[in-house]
Amino acid sequence: MRQEVIYYGGDYNPEQWDRETIMEDMELMKKAGVNYVSINIFGWKNIQPAAGVYDFTHLDWLMDLLHQHSIAIDLANGTASPPAWLVNQSPEMMPIDSAGQRLVHGSRQHYCPTSPVYRRAIQELTEKVAQRYAKHPGLVMWHINNEYTCHVHECYCDHCRMSFQSWLKQHYQTIDNLNHAWSTTFWSQAYSNWQEIFLPERMPTFKNPSQQLDYKRFISDMNLELFQIEKQAISAYSQMPIMTNLMGLHEHVDGFKWAKEMDVVSWNTYPNPREKVPYGQFLANDLTRSLKKQPFLIMEQATGAVNWRKINKRKAPGQMRLWNYESIAHGADGLMFFQWRQSKGGAEKYHSAMVPHSGKSTSRIYQEVAQLGNELAQLKELVGTRFVADVAIVFDWENWWALELDAKPSAEVTYIRQMMRVYQALRESHISVDFVHPSEDLSAYRLVIAQNLYMISAEDSQNLASYVKKGGTLLANFFSGIVDQNDSVYLDGYPGAFKEVLGLEVDEFSPLYPNEQGAITVEGQSYQTIIWEEELHLLGAVSLGNYESEGLEGMPAFTKNDFGLGHAYYLSTQLTQADYTKFFKHFLKEMNYQPPLQLIKVEEADVSITYRESETAIYGFILNYGTQQVKIAVLKEGIDLLSDQQVSSIDEVDSQDLRIIKFNK
Amino acid sequence: MRQEVIYYGGDYNPEQWDRETIMEDMELMKKAGVNYVSINIFGWKNIQPAAGVYDFTHLDWLMDLLHQHSIAIDLANGTASPPAWLVNQSPEMMPIDSAGQRLVHGSRQHYCPTSPVYRRAIQELTEKVAQRYAKHPGLVMWHINNEYTCHVHECYCDHCRMSFQSWLKQHYQTIDNLNHAWSTTFWSQAYSNWQEIFLPERMPTFKNPSQQLDYKRFISDMNLELFQIEKQAISAYSQMPIMTNLMGLHEHVDGFKWAKEMDVVSWNTYPNPREKVPYGQFLANDLTRSLKKQPFLIMEQATGAVNWRKINKRKAPGQMRLWNYESIAHGADGLMFFQWRQSKGGAEKYHSAMVPHSGKSTSRIYQEVAQLGNELAQLKELVGTRFVADVAIVFDWENWWALELDAKPSAEVTYIRQMMRVYQALRESHISVDFVHPSEDLSAYRLVIAQNLYMISAEDSQNLASYVKKGGTLLANFFSGIVDQNDSVYLDGYPGAFKEVLGLEVDEFSPLYPNEQGAITVEGQSYQTIIWEEELHLLGAVSLGNYESEGLEGMPAFTKNDFGLGHAYYLSTQLTQADYTKFFKHFLKEMNYQPPLQLIKVEEADVSITYRESETAIYGFILNYGTQQVKIAVLKEGIDLLSDQQVSSIDEVDSQDLRIIKFNK
């Protein structure tokens, strides 16, 4: 079944409402252009009120009702919040936190990811749901669980300890392999057998880092096993696409690994309305799309305020619309909200919804929701088109985990913050990016950026080297290529994994305190440094920029190495955000970068220009995040999709407004 | 037995001292005007050295000794600190904290409030004490326990879980009622029976808010049950007044509910000597008096420094005296200290006392204590007179709990801080206030203020509406009238409970960050806003002031609605403290407020003028908290009670000094 329209709608939890309200919902949905809802996400207790007892009366009615109203159904298996009867029957299914405390029922997501009780229960429940609704004509997608590991991303119960030991055995085969990988000769930590290994619970001081790293892999894998159990239970009955909603820049689920198991990727986006340009959401859109390199869905977002920040600001008029077009521009084929109607009670009652507490269609929020829904109906042809990018940033969840383990040279070097820095600098330079896993084929990219790629296997580092050797351009930065997949340092000089391709060696790291700054000079231009500097020695590379900072005066800071047919650049420090953008302007010129498409031109850094592409057309998106109207130059004749007007060579876009221009190929 | 003098004295713990010191105490008490002491508060181990063993030798001697020295006795039943032998015999009586850890013996107040062991033990102990001393001629009051829930305001033991389930069953009758009240259809939380319900222990994410709210009610009620057990044990033997010492602005005991069970209310006041005008103490005085609307006692305070702040400042010369007259002015009929003689050892040895470590009568502290004690002897006629106020602020502990649950629009809206803001603005406008429970008869008040009265039952909101309908004036502020007693939102437009009386509807909340400010204009005057703004629509009300803030320009901010014979005002934002006071000046004029008594006049905001009233006289209190001498206009002839001089039309009051002027009716 092919998707024909941009999905629009939200989580729908009508268990909270009487039938009269639900009938009103059908009308309000229609007016708002809603064509897709997710149901049964928190339906467990409703459809299985007790052990062995199922009651589908309400869900049957609801499925039919939605289908009658032409609303496509994303049906959840309902495993996200185990009912009280199950918890009381088997309290050992509850996770134990790092303080050794077993959690209790009363919120949601309360289950140990390895619990046999929970695993049996979700398999049974999922089979029942799949069997009953596999052939329902309203069904378009399966929604498994909800936001895996959002709240529970560790468990220290006995069963998890046993499972961890099994996982390690499978991973390392012999205990000697594990001892070697974990460097257990240090601090007398060596194991004689698998049963001796503990979970990384409370210890007197710094824990074995490789053990911590494997535990993070284990947690992601154990949750993925849950997904697989549920997926298999569905697949036995249905061929419909299966997914779960990811969370963008969320640490505990290895996105690239999980995406392989999903038919569609989606994520839940909750930027703070306080931000003027929410680069975090932007980056996560690009990252989520990149997991499968195909269109994705926004599965959740807020129409206005959320309820879980200390101060929950509302969204300003127009803000919700503009940020949604950002997602469309970057490859989204669906825009959904949590949730349709704002709850009267419970923990999320102050989380905004498509229909606010007043329930009125005159409310500002409902009116903006309806405006957007009706606009999207005009944009059907965008469905399935591909985002255009020829620059790639390497992203690796395992590196994220390794980089942020304790006892590092500087706790200021955190992965997402560093990603944000390079991402913003590229956005402000009007460069569109994909994210890539270090093991991916990189040949299609003009430039690959290794940003704080601290941990990389020998094999993956070969992949990057071979990309350069064949003519690619690599830009690596400080504290990249330092350790292998076990967090063991590549010896004989940092950065061991990239020493050859970069043609240099780092003698000593020199982190800066938060209030310290240094500087480098590149082609007569000075750039302010923060966080990190280092003393490096050239082994073939040439210096394109040197330090001015105290203690490192005149030493190389920014270098270039010719390697095979390509070039490898190295930036040994971090620049302030403003100088980082300025640096990229210089760098793109230095590497002679030409964008793949040049149909629209704009100077302002806070105006975004990106493209989606089909077999026959190119769609240009111009989004004005600035506070001023801007002039854009359109270099080829096109059609404004929202107004259906021809676009001349110069167009004006208001602050907080956008254009979607179609160019025929 | 009627109280004839202003009680003056303190906690007396002579177990710590030898007989020689105790005899010296008798002399020093006499010199200081001490006429009342509280004993046996921490006497359990002394009078019951082992299970089933009682030894009253020392207490008998002490009671007689005090009586011989004409010192009235407030006798505690001694249950505040269970002895080590009891804890070791029944460790399950110890509370379990939110981290799942069982507390141990070694400080005080270590008991689970539902523990059957503890309940049996305090009943037995209290009966023994009551039986023995009910007829003692020195006894004037019974003191039960000490500062209930000061340290332990939660317990997560199995017995508390069972008790909570019973409490819920009693409250809700059916599990369906509970499911409805707790909105358990959300997040699949519904219960099939009472046994499935957990205490609100550690959970993965936001807990069910109604469950949290009921747990707070439960904890207050379980402690009240303790009080009732002890009270009944005494009542079987004695007709003397029974009380426990409350703690003013203390969250975990529902003051209005508890006060109904007490013959006298008292509280312990510990303002920071660093504060120049301790509005928190002032507010708590008014609140404590309002619990029964009759005179109260200061049961504890410090003569100088306390020991439990990080920095414990001493009280400046005169500070202790002035703050004590504040209490008298606002309805106190007794002033006691913790404690008589400063401890040599133990956890509170650096808490000041009436007799300091040096033990010397030449010490500054003892001398100020004696001065005050001797002054009070001149003020006997104040005993039993009533405080005069015709403005009421609604105060409700249950609303406090509900308002401060998590997942709200803004964590900056906290109850006591908001109470302090309005209270200070009224004080600076020379308005005296009572506090009222929302269910109270309000007809006697000229103005009733609903300050962040977020939660209110339909019945109580009817009480307020009917007060206005009959001619009353209501001033409500933002985030009032939002939810019912289960924390369920009143639908169809905020603030559901007050929409009709206020004649308006709020479309969307717009909280401000701590460093953000906006503004409103009222009659050409601009006021700075903080914390909260909102978009509201008039449904009959008229706007008296509009927003200037970005995004809300020109929208109504301060409104008035004619309702029945009365008027209901609404202030949709919070003003800075200075502007709030300024606003009240305007508002009191707008509502044409006239104070009930006009015998004394002063302009300065930091001079307090209040009145107490008997059948035959009115007593005016002028307290100068400023740094300058002030002139006060006395509009009717009176007598200065401390100097016994006639007071002319103009009088001068020094900085940090006071006058008490008696006017015959």
Added chain:
Amino acid sequence: MRQEVIYYGGDYNPEQWDRETIMEDMELMKKAGVNYVSINIFGWKNIQPAAGVYDFTHLDWLMDLLHQHSIAIDLANGTASPPAWLVNQSPEMMPIDSAGQRLVHGSRQHYCPTSPVYRRAIQELTEKVAQRYAKHPGLVMWHINNEYTCHVHECYCDHCRMSFQSWLKQHYQTIDNLNHAWSTTFWSQAYSNWQEIFLPERMPTFKNPSQQLDYKRFISDMNLELFQIEKQAISAYSQMPIMTNLMGLHEHVDGFKWAKEMDVVSWNTYPNPREKVPYGQFLANDLTRSLKKQPFLIMEQATGAVNWRKINKRKAPGQMRLWNYESIAHGADGLMFFQWRQSKGGAEKYHSAMVPHSGKSTSRIYQEVAQLGNELAQLKELVGTRFVADVAIVFDWENWWALELDAKPSAEVTYIRQMMRVYQALRESHISVDFVHPSEDLSAYRLVIAQNLYMISAEDSQNLASYVKKGGTLLANFFSGIVDQNDSVYLDGYPGAFKEVLGLEVDEFSPLYPNEQGAITVEGQSYQTIIWEEELHLLGAVSLGNYESEGLEGMPAFTKNDFGLGHAYYLSTQLTQADYTKFFKHFLKEMNYQPPLQLIKVEEADVSITYRESETAIYGFILNYGTQQVKIAVLKEGIDLLSDQQVSSIDEVDSQDLRIIKFNK
């Protein structure tokens, strides 16, 4: 066996490396002047791979190899990190933290200090090691365990509770004595027998302070028992010196008590490279030396960055060298590092070492290491010489514990910060100090300083009084002499223990908030006060300086009392650092202080001048911590030991450089 050279080397953990690397180590050690290494510190699992199984193959080889290369061996018994097999066999040996959580294996130092299992295991292991290597010719010292209580300084297991009860019984003999010492009549805490006593675990509020204090004594003693068990196991086989590495300003081990059990004292020093003049390290050098009043060893330090701060800066060129000469100047006879070769994996891989990750002898770090090692070879004659000081500061770990218990007048009065303040003021005045225990013979000192000596026994206070009576000079400051060894206040006026010798009485403490300042005037000079002021009355003393601060204007602040043949001064407040140094200049003049040696003269406060002394010579050390070259006046002819040049009357010392000048007696 007499030490002939300044020991130089580090912890050596070759278990991590292959034989080829180890052979390279031998060469690199030789080039760097390494003559001493500590091995087997974390060797337990290597030499005892399973219960009852020993394998010394690798250690035998290593001992012989080191000896062949003339490297002296400091052999550890290897008990610092129990192996996984032992933990799994007897999980009850793991400590339980203050949150009630039992720790797990996976880092190091995971053992309960009273555990019978652990105690049996370390005794057996130590005997095996001692028996095997007692006669090894390379052995020069025994190294027991490692950094006792560095990570684990409390345990709340049942066995610790029983051990605490036994310890208390031994200490107090009768339960009445304990009740009296702990002031248990307060808060009804009295005990009927030892079994009723709990460890100071989580309690509702402030814990009994005497109980907390005894628990700290208990923890230090229990760890000392471990040391003694291990020491006895060695002593049965070997006469070589035995020690463990202390940690300088570390709270949980009573240094004076422990030093009595050790043949040599050593400590691990980790100042932050960010500090320009690390007074903390300086103070700790003087303190560690003072524990035995004989030369000591630096057992660990970093060549560059550590790994456990948030931001780990490298050491600037020359910084490591200068700071090492500081240690030599103050009595060190050995300079060792953690560790020889930087680890490839594990928790400390980013902790710098003598050989960095690159393994290269061209690295800056290795080159500085080798330079220092080769210089030290010229300084053999310093071994065994004694540091020269005639001013003593009283230091007492028990006072540290007592002073920092909770519920004090001010939490700003912390022991080490106060020690640092007086120490820095003396250093800046070019005064060399010893530290003394309050029970020590003080007659050799010209001046004794009691800095916040809050707790002191009657006996020790007699020791100080008698020192003054016989002609000594005492300088005491505020909050000294307040309580006895049980934390019970000396009554009848503060400071009870020193009232007579100081000739005054304190009426009331008046702590200041961190942002508050006051002032005193001494001889027309004004000094800024912080943290603390007080109201005192003279009882014989004369005031040399009065308060200017609000509320204390004109009252005595700095006093002098003639007592016997000596003088006792009292400074009742704390001065800012700059004014404290200025004050000491005045004070030293006031007391007519003459330094014991006057061979070198310098004005600059950041240049250090100190002396070591042998039978025949005096060695002057000049260390320039300033940023400028300085001129020093040499008042007697001497020889520069590093250049072997005669030194004339004036010499110049560069910034960050030093001189060692030998003067013959």
